[in-house]
Amino acid sequence: MRRQAASRARNIEPFYVMEIVKEAQRLAGAGRSIIHLSIGEPDFSAPPPVQAAATRAIEESRTQYTPALGTDALREAIAADYRRRFDLAVDPGRVVVTAGASGALLLALAAMLERDHCILMPDPSYPCNRHFAAVLGGRARLLPCGPVTRFQPTAEMIEAAWDADCAGVLLASPSNPTGTTVAPHVLSAIADRIRGRSGFLIVDEIYQGLSYDHAPTTALALGEDVLVLASFSKYFSMTGWRLGWLVAPDWLVPSLEKLAQNLYICPSAIAQHAALACFSDEATAVYEERREEFRRRRDFLVPALRDLGFDVPVVPDGAFYVYADIGRFGADSWSFAFELLREAGVCVVPGRDFGQAETSRYVRVSYANKRDQLEEAVRRMRRYLHR
Ligand SMILES: Cc1ncc(COP(=O)(O)O)c(C=O)c1O
Numbered sequence: 418m419r420r421q422a423a424s425r426a427r428n429i430e431p432f433y434v435m436e437i438v439k440e441a442q443r444l445a446g447a448g449r450s451i452i453h454l455s456i457g458e459p460d461f462s463a464p465p466p467v468q469a470a471a472t473r474a475i476e477e478s479r480t481q482y483t484p485a486l487g488t489d490a491l492r493e494a495i496a497a498d499y500r501r502r503f504d505l506a507v508d509p510g511r512v513v514v515t516a517g518a519s520g521a522l523l524l525a526l527a528a529m530l531e532r533d534h535c536i537l538m539p540d541p542s543y544p545c546n547r548h549f550a551a552v553l554g555g556r557a558r559l560l561p562c563g564p565v566t567r568f569q570p571t572a573e574m575i576e577a578a579w580d581a582d583c584a585g586v587l588l589a590s591p592s593n594p595t596g597t598t599v600a601p602h603v604l605s606a607i608a609d610r611i612r613g614r615s616g617f618l619i620v621d622e623i624y625q626g627l628s629y630d631h632a633p634t635t636a637l638a639l640g641e642d643v644l645v646l647a648s649f650s651k652y653f654s655m656t657g658w659r660l661g662w663l664v665a666p667d668w669l670v671p672s673l674e675k676l677a678q679n680l681y682i683c684p685s686a687i688a689q690h691a692a693l694a695c696f697s698d699e700a701t702a703v704y705e706e707r708r709e710e711f712r713r714r715r716d717f718l719v720p721a722l723r724d725l726g727f728d729v730p731v732v733p734d735g736a737f738y739v740y741a742d743i744g745r746f747g748a749d750s751w752s753f754a755f756e757l758l759r760e761a762g763v764c765v766v767p768g769r770d771f772g773q774a775e776t777s778r779y780v781r782v783s784y785a786n787k788r789d790q791l792e793e794a795v796r797r798m799r800r801y802l803h804r
Pocket of ligand 1: 650
């Protein structure tokens with residue numbers, strides 16, 4: 418029998434962050450105290466009404482397959498939430514419930530990206546996107562985005578990078594790893610340029626709701642031709658429940674439905690029934706209090722990092738990450754992160770996972786950890802960096 422994975426599997430780069438997480442686990446196993454500022458998920462879990470709804474769904478045996486596009490009730494609840502929060506009318510028929518934002522990204526790309534076509538993405542950005550494109554036979558072209566444009570592309574940058582091979586653009590707002598949002602007028606200009614080229618625009622709004630300096634916005638306001646995806650993982654604190662969604666133009670939904678039916682039949686039934694409770698007043702109050710807590714943590718961490726000598730060129734306005742330049746410490750971010758872990762017991766993520774442009778200068782510091790842990794991490798880093 419053949420003992421080799423197909424080239425599309427062999428050629429995918431690993432998550433480099435796992436190297437440092439493995440080292441952190443080894444040190445913790447040997448008795449060292451490690452503080453994780455590496456985590457990409459909230460340190461909260463689903464609030465009580467959501468947990469109760471999941472338990473009820475199990476007790477009432479509502480655990481069969483659901484329609485591939487998701488239950489009508491959840492598609493309607495998601496659409497209603499866009500009306501409630503953004504005063505935006507979204508036809509529930511355009512909402513496709515998926516297994517997390519990951520499922521939505523895969524579906525959107527499978528439906529829109531032709532083999533050998535190229536999709537533009539910011540550098541730095543979420544690593545899986547490049548790999549999704551590659552698995553589907555397309556190509557990701559990374560667009561270096563620095564602090565001047567808040568690590569996000571502009572319409573001019575997209576115009577300059579676009580050529581005959583380009584089919585579309587994928588960006589996240591707020592972004593992982595930078596926590597920065599694309600301003601609505603910039604996104605509108607980007608959408609216009611892409612329309613002019615008959616391309617597609619996919620906006621990953623997985624950190625939707627986790628905005629600290631302005632009211633959250635959505636790219637759905639730009640028109641029905643923009644594909645927007647989101648998730649229950651972050652604002653709703655449900656990473657392991659594997660639930661997200663995609664809002665697509667109505668002409669695309671039948672293709673998405675066929676893909677979903679074939680690829681995974683349907684998203685988790687239990688998670689879908691439970692997620693209905695996310696939109697209750699009780700759950701919303703909990704989520705909004707958590708958003709405030711994240712904002713307080715950001716407001717503690719950014720000045721603290723700067724005080725330690727990190728350069729934080731752009732104050733993140735969303736998600737729970739700070740993208741910090743370690744140039745002043747005279748090391749590349751890979752060795753810096755390992756040294757910091759071994760010497761100070763603080764785990765941050767080196768930039769390498771997120772692209773190629775200047776990523777050896779940056780680390781991603783997550784504040785999805787308790788305030789006392791953040792404070793202790795800062796104390797440890799101070800002792801280590803100012804020896
Ligand atoms: C920008 C971005 N998109 C998508 C995902 C996938 O998230 P999930 O599948 O849990 O919704 C993540 C996870 O961290 C992310 O940061």
